Amino acid sequence: MKLSKQVWLLNFILLRFIIATNTKLNCPPVDECGKVTIPYPFSTIDDCYLDESYYIQCDPKTQIPQLNISSLIVLQDGQLSQSSGHLEVLEISLDGRLIVAIPAGYGCFNDHGMYTSYSTISIETVRFPFSSTQNKLVGVGCDIEANIWLAKSSMPTSCGTNCDRFNDIKNGTCQGSGCCITSIPQGITMASFAVSVNQNQLKASDYSKCGHAFIVENTKYNFSVGDVSTMRNDISFPVVLEWFAGNTSCEEAKMDDTTYMCRGNSVCEDADRESGLPAYHCQCYDGYSGNPYVSDGCQDINECESSELNKCPREYNCMNTNGSYDCVCPKGLQADAKNAGVCTKSANLPDNAGKAMAGIFGIAGAIIVMALTYCGIKKRKIIKGRENFFKQNGGIMLQNLFARKDQVDNNAILFNYEEMKKATNNFTETNIIGEGGYGVVYKGILANKTTVAIKKSKLIDQSQINQFINEVVILSQINHPNIVKLLGCCLETQVPLLVYEYITNDTLCHHIHKGASMTFETRLKIATETAEALFYMNSNTQIIHRDVKPSNILLNDDFSAKVSDFGISRFVPFGQSHLSTYVKGTIGYVDPEYFYTGKLNEKSDVYSFGVVLVELLTGTKIHSLEISLNVYRGAAAYLSSLLERNAFFKVLDKQLKSEEYADVVIGVAKLAINCLDLEGRNRPTMKEVKIELEQLRCVLSSTR
Missing domain, CATH: 3.30.200.20 (Phosphorylase Kinase; domain 1)
Incomplete structure (x- = not known):
């Protein structure tokens, strides 16, 4: 009988231990699927997750992690195209963020505002609501509305776009011209979103035949003008869902050890849930890091191992403590408050005076340590954040x-x-x-x-x-x-x-378009030097600038040209003739062939340079020239027509109308026309452009 009671007691203790740790035997605290880390309470391993809603299915072939949800339904042209109970997982963080990929809804229509094809996305996530603070509803296209319908609601949340003035469409701006943004409602787990034609604009825009509506994480989409016409219909975007340790308050959760999720060295925090319903998260104490949902998951950070994490003065020794650290003097030394806290040898004082001074030094030392500790903790997060940014931006690789x-x-x-x-x-x-x-x-x-x-x-x-x-x-x-x-x-x-x-003399745009005068010799010098720079980039470094325009050509005091702003430049790997990429650049300067195909090559910079030549000759922005068709179809034809009708000198800048170098001006104009050819293969190379400009400079010099 006694043995039976002992066995029962042992089993009871073992059971309480397993319940208290909430970690299942032979289950890792963290596993992976592809490049995604899966922390507990999520898992890809059977019986190693908290419950079925935290199960992540890992495809053995593609290594793509998928989250179980209630449903994802995609309707194309009114017919069921996709029905799934899974979403691709992009990231799971212990702060309650679950990032998944959700496809966009789209609508394609003709010139009469009638749909030619469309898709509607319906989704129900049940356990994991959409974050209204970290996501947004975006619409991209011309004369469309992006709509999101909520369960049991006949009125959608929506935003609208138009393209009445295409020049108002700007990169990074979503205020209705080509792109719109609106917030999504709080706490939703069931919604549908789609595109509808704006009934006030029955004629579809020439710039876009399709519109797109999608939910996306706030920082993960930056609008580009090219998206209006080139966004794919099968595109998906990262969306933030919220997850919680439990659906009760911390106070209520702590009453039941069998379900309470926060383990050792962690604290429970009530979640600021958008629906208003109770929920909580777990977080490691300050000075600890790791997974608070796993036994011994929060481990002490040894600040003494890093001079950046502890702020002990040079004379002190760092002593690690649980969750923090102390700064202490070496043995035989003490901190002298009168000497800025520097560790010094003990002074020989009378007993009473010594005790009094020891007390004062002790208090002063304690205050200094507390102040240093406080400052260290306060700065630690800033330092840690900068370290993370450094790694995230490729600092170690660099x-x-x-x-x-x-x-x-x-x-x-x-x-x-x-x-x-x-x-x-x-x-x-x-x-x-x-x-x-x-x-x-x-x-x-x-x-x-x-x-x-x-x-x-x-x-x-x-x-x-x-x-x-x-x-x-x-x-x-x-x-x-x-x-x-x-x-x-x-x-x-x-x-x-x-x-x-730092370049001292502003941009070429300033000198051409804001009243500053430049001689033809100076303009030809700037054009030649710019061509030399682009030729060097294209041939020696395989870099395509992709945004050649007067505002990106800086000038020194002697009007030497300096090509700048490589923010959207792209490196074409050696051995490749082009690079397929989303269209970016400034409307009017973008190569039309690249605009329509998405294939970027060195001839793309040649086209943009041709536009710069036109503005150098006319002193007028390309958008302001009276071209009968739009820029992408008529720039070269327009200039050719002017030359044929001997009318080219009417549009020249007044500084260039001297007859003494008329032949050189016409030579530059013909070069610009060749650069502006709609087919890239017919354009000269940047090397040929550079050589011809150098020859024209020689001709100009001989006429002086």
Whole structure:
């Protein structure tokens, strides 16, 4: 009988231990599917997840993780196209974010506003609501409405677009011209979204025959003008769903050890749930890191192993403690409050005075330690965040590349955030010297008194980090007199900061279009130097600029040209003739062949350069010329017509109407026409353009 009671007691203790740890035998606290980390309470292993709703199905062939949901239904042209109970998982984080891929709804229509094809997306996630603060509903297209219907509601949440003035459509701007944004309702788990034709615009736009509606995480979509016409119908976007440890308050959850999810060295936090219903998350204590839902998942951080995590003065020793650290003097020394807390030898004092002083020193030391600890904890998160940004932006990869033997001639510098902050006076608005669709440029002065231009991009696609790093390495090695020199970068911010040499005499756009006068000799000099720079980039580094325009050509005091702004430039791998990519660039300067096919090559820069030649000759922006058709169909034909009718000199800038160099002006015009040919194969190469401009400069010199 006694033995039976002992066995029963042992089984009871073992059962309580298993319940208390809430970790199943032979189950890893973290597993993976493809490149996605799956932390407990989620799992891909049978019986290793919290319950069925946390099960992640891992496809053995594709290694794509999928979340079980109630339903995902895709209707195309009114017919069932897809019916699934799964969503692809992109990321699971312990802070309650579950990122999944959800397809876009679309509608394609004809010139009479009638659908030619369309799709509607209906989804029910049940356990995991959409986050209204971290997602948005986006509509892309011309004269369409993006709609989202909620369960049991006949009225949709929607936003509308139009393309009445195509020049108003701007990259990065979603205010109704080609793109619209609206928030999604709170706490929804069931919704449908689709595109409808705006009944106020029965004639579909020439720029777009399809519109798209989709939910997307706030930071994961940046509108590009090319999306209006080139967005695929089978595209999907990352969407943030919310998940919780339990559907009760912390106070209620703690009353039942068998279901309470927060393990050792963690704290329970009531979730700010959008639906208002109770829920909670678990979080490791300050000074600990890991998975709070697993026994021993939150491990102490040893701050003493990193000089960046502890702030002990030089004279002190760092002593790690659970969740924190102490700064103590070496044996035989004490902190002298009168000597700024420096550890010194003990003084010989009378007993009473010694005890009193010891007490004072003890209190002072405790205050100093507490102050240092507080400051250390406060700064630790900032330091950790910068470390994460540095790694996320490819800092370690870039360090390794710069450290290689074949990079010894590389002069690029990895700046830290504090240097950039000080150089720009904390990025004050008065230091802004330029702003465009892809970022803001600040004037900065480094510690060595060097004046620089610091570009702060608006967004970088994390999937392109390897390519970004490769371009930084290549650009940092360029030492061409007509290309703005990249001096270095800072990777400790959410998006990288690029540091360039500072150019003093504004942009070519300013000098052409804002009343500044330039002689024909100066214009031809700028054109030749720009062609030389583009030829060097295309042939020596395999870089396609993709945004050649007057505002991206900077000028020194002697009017030497400096090609700048590589924010959307692309590196074409050696051996490839082109690169397939989403269309980006500035309307009017974008190669029409690239615009319609998405295939980028060196002839794309030739077309854009042809537009620059036109503006150098006419002093007028390409959009303002009286071209009968739109720019993509009529620029070259328009100039050819003017030459045939001897009317070209009517549109010339007044500085260029002298008869003494009329033949050279016509030669430049004919070169521009060749560059603007609609078919890339018929355009000259940038090398041929450079050679012809050099010859025209020689002719001009001989006539002086």
